[in-house]
Amino acid sequence: MKALRTVVIQVASKGLMEKIPVVQADSGRSIDFVITDMTIPTGAAARLYALKPDKTEVYNNCVINNKVISVDLTTQILAVVGKVSCQVQIVSGNDIVTTFEFSLVVDRNIISNSAIESKDEFMALMEAINEVEELKTKNIETIPITFTQAAVRENINTGEIFSTILGKIKKYFADLKAVAFTGDYSDLSNTPIIGNAASQAVADNLTTAVSGSVLDARQGKVLNDKITVVDTTVSEINDNLTPVVLYENWSGTTAANLSDNITNYGKLEIQLVRGAAQAFFSTICIGPKAGQVHAVNTNYYLGNILRFYSALLTLADNKITLGSEYYYNFGAESGNGSGFVITKVVGYKI
Numbered sequence: 001m002k003a004l005r006t007v008v009i010q011v012a013s014k015g016l017m018e019k020i021p022v023v024q025a026d027s028g029r030s031i032d033f034v035i036t037d038m039t040i041p042t043g044a045a046a047r048l049y050a051l052k053p054d055k056t057e058v059y060n061n062c063v064i065n066n067k068v069i070s071v072d073l074t075t076q077i078l079a080v081v082g083k084v085s086c087q088v089q090i091v092s093g094n095d096i097v098t099t100f101e102f103s104l105v106v107d108r109n110i111i112s113n114s115a116i117e118s119k120d121e122f123m124a125l126m127e128a129i130n131e132v133e134e135l136k137t138k139n140i141e142t143i144p145i146t147f148t149q150a151a152v153r154e155n156i157n158t159g160e161i162f163s164t165i166l167g168k169i170k171k172y173f174a175d176l177k178a179v180a181f182t183g184d185y186s187d188l189s190n191t192p193i194i195g196n197a198a199s200q201a202v203a204d205n206l207t208t209a210v211s212g213s214v215l216d217a218r219q220g221k222v223l224n225d226k227i228t229v230v231d232t233t234v235s236e237i238n239d240n241l242t243p244v245v246l247y248e249n250w251s252g253t254t255a256a257n258l259s260d261n262i263t264n265y266g267k268l269e270i271q272l273v274r275g276a277a278q279a280f281f282s283t284i285c286i287g288p289k290a291g292q293v294h295a296v297n298t299n300y301y302l303g304n305i306l307r308f309y310s311a312l313l314t315l316a317d318n319k320i321t322l323g324s325e326y327y328y329n330f331g332a333e334s335g336n337g338s339g340f341v342i343t344k345v346v347g348y349k350i
Contacts, residue, residue: 003030011098014100017102017103019102020104023078026073030070031070040069044090046061046090048062048086049087050086053080053081060074080118081108147166149167149171153171201213203215239349242348244265244348246258250343254321257319258320262289265288265349266287268288268345270345272341273340290317291314292315320345322342
């Protein structure tokens with residue numbers, strides 16, 4: 001049986017505080033304080049402090065249910081007739097909020113056996129001491145811990161209570177996917193499509209022709225080395241195909257001194273010119289070496305006459321000399337010719 005009184009109070013502003021009438025020495029009275037301007041954090045504690053007219057004190061625990069703080073009025077709180085000054089203290093971590101002072105007005109109880117000795121009552125402290133003493137007799141590893149999973153993932157912070165820390169840790173575990181515990185690729189989500197390469201045979205060579213095999217990554221270096229060799233070879237070929245001018249003089253000469261030895265080249269191109277460009281032709285000499293070669297041309301017309309020319313060239317290491325010349329007019333005359341000169345000599349490495 002409880003005689004319940006509900007009182008609406010604020011903690012942010014004082015306002016008008018009620019004077020709550022009660023009767024001396026009663027033990028069945030309770031007050032529900034409804035806090036309207038503050039949300040009470042989960043895990044907070046509340047305690048009633050009361051100062052009686054005879055200066056004895058009471059410090060007792062309260063019960064919190066959402067915004068309601070319930071206080072049981074003990075016989076000690078109501079032991080002395082008169083005004084009992086009260087405050088409710090709310091504690092959450094390092095934060096403390098205390099209500100503004102309100103009064104219990106204790107009326108005299110005329111029943112003869114109601115008189116009790118007024119003394120200090122510190123039930124909140126005694127309960128805390130009893131809890132500590134009880135802990136001393138228990139193995140802390142076997143004490144159940146009550147906590148609630150945090151709503152969002154966030155890091156733990158110094159100064160937080162143990163139940164809050166455990167709630168945050170539980171949130172991290174709850175958000176982990178199955179792959180965190182199995183390590184299986186099949187438990188991954190949003191994975192790329194890689195086909196069935198992982199199940200194929202691996203070839204560590206460049207000769208395997210088995211269908212479905214995949215190439216070992218080490219063969220990448222082998223391929224790169226081969227590409228380097230090909231690049232080097234192509235570069236050398238390009239260098240060999242680049243023409244090197246060994247002699248050039250458009251005035252011409254019958255004895256051309258070359259800038260390099262003819263044996264360093266796989267091919268020579270020798271250009272001959274007769275007169276003021278009346279006739280010119282080039283001859284190709286493959287694998288040049290010291291000795292004599294004939295330079296011939298049949299593509300020169302003298303008027304309407306197709307003329308065939310032949311010139312004897314003498315090749316030395318660094319010199320080419322023009323010897324006797326001969327011509328033949330198709331359908332006409334033939335004989336010894338003269339007047340040709342060497343105007344240009346080009347060498348090719350290959």
